[in-house]
Amino acid sequence: QKEVEQNSGPLSVPEGAIASLNCTYSDRGSQSFFWYRQYSGKSPELIMSIYSNGDKEDGRFTAQLNKASQYVSLLIRDSQPSDSATYLCAVKDNYGQNFVFGPGTRLSVLP
Amino acid sequence: GAGVSQSPSNKVTEKGKDVELRCDPISGHTALYWYRQSLGQGLEFLIYFQGNSAPDKSGLPSDRFSAERTGGSVSTLTIQRTQQEDSAVYLCASSLAPPGTASNQPQHFGDGTRLSIL
Numbered sequence: 001q002k003e004v005e006q007n008s009g010p011l012s013v014p015e016g017a018i019a020s021l022n023c024t025y026s027d028r029g030s031q032s033f034f035w036y037r038q039y040s041g042k043s044p045e046l047i048m049s050i051y052s053n054g055d056k057e058d059g060r061f062t063a064q065l066n067k068a069s070q071y072v073s074l075l076i077r078d079s080q081p082s083d084s085a086t087y088l089c090a091v092k093d094n095y096g097q098n099f100v101f102g103p104g105t106r107l108s109v110l111p
Numbered sequence: 112g113a114g115v116s117q118s119p120s121n122k123v124t125e126k127g128k129d130v131e132l133r134c135d136p137i138s139g140h141t142a143l144y145w146y147r148q149s150l151g152q153g154l155e156f157l158i159y160f161q162g163n164s165a166p167d168k169s170g171l172p173s174d175r176f177s178a179e180r181t182g183g184s185v186s187t188l189t190i191q192r193t194q195q196e197d198s199a200v201y202l203c204a205s206s207l208a209p210p211g212t213a214s215n216q217p218q219h220f221g222d223g224t225r226l227s228i229l
Binding site: 031032034036042043044045046049051088090092097098099100101102103104 | 142144152153154156159161167202206208215217218219220221222223
């Protein structure tokens with residue numbers, strides 16, 4: 001059974017701080033990793049994808065992947081109240097074509 | 112370009128009725144997924160279609176749930192004899208995932224159908 005785990009939160013950070021969201025996965029064959037943001041009452045939207053070990057930066061967002069430790073994280077720099085949402089980690093092996101989602105971490109950025 | 116389109120956006124029906132939910136994937140996307148999300152909960156995988164392959168139905172919660180994908184494009188999720196516990200948001204996603212090849216393409220979600228069973 002492939003599993004993806006995340007802290008459910010809520011994770012509260014003050015405005016301007018760095019928010020760190022973590023995700024672990026059980027399937028060593030996983031090759032593709034995605035972070036989705038879901039605002040309350042809305043559908044998930046893709047914010048980052050990462051496929052290779054190391055860091056990938058996009059604006060205020062940095063995804064970090066460590067396949068040996070089966071760990072992927074998302075850092076949000078200079079957090080804003082508009083970043084308050086649930087962040088979903090999704091993992092995929094390239095040939096299975098199906099995605100496994102974590103339960104999501106609820107982030108609250110306090111003004 | 113057009114994203115994933117779902118209809119209706121809201122559906123209210125009485126317990127015991129059948130409902131059909133529709134999903135129009137992004138043009139050219141061969142993979143299509145259905146999920147259910149209850150209030151405050153995570154995504155519950157229901158079913159996955161990839162090209163002309165047999166669908167992965169492993170997430171369907173009971174035989175009251177079924178889904179079809181006609182012509183490799185539009186999909187319909189049908190719930191028969193609805194129960195109150197079927198009330199949830201039903202999300203559809205599609206992905207550009209050519210059959211038989213490795214693919215790291217992400218999913219793109221529609222806005223969902225909010226189903227309420229009275």
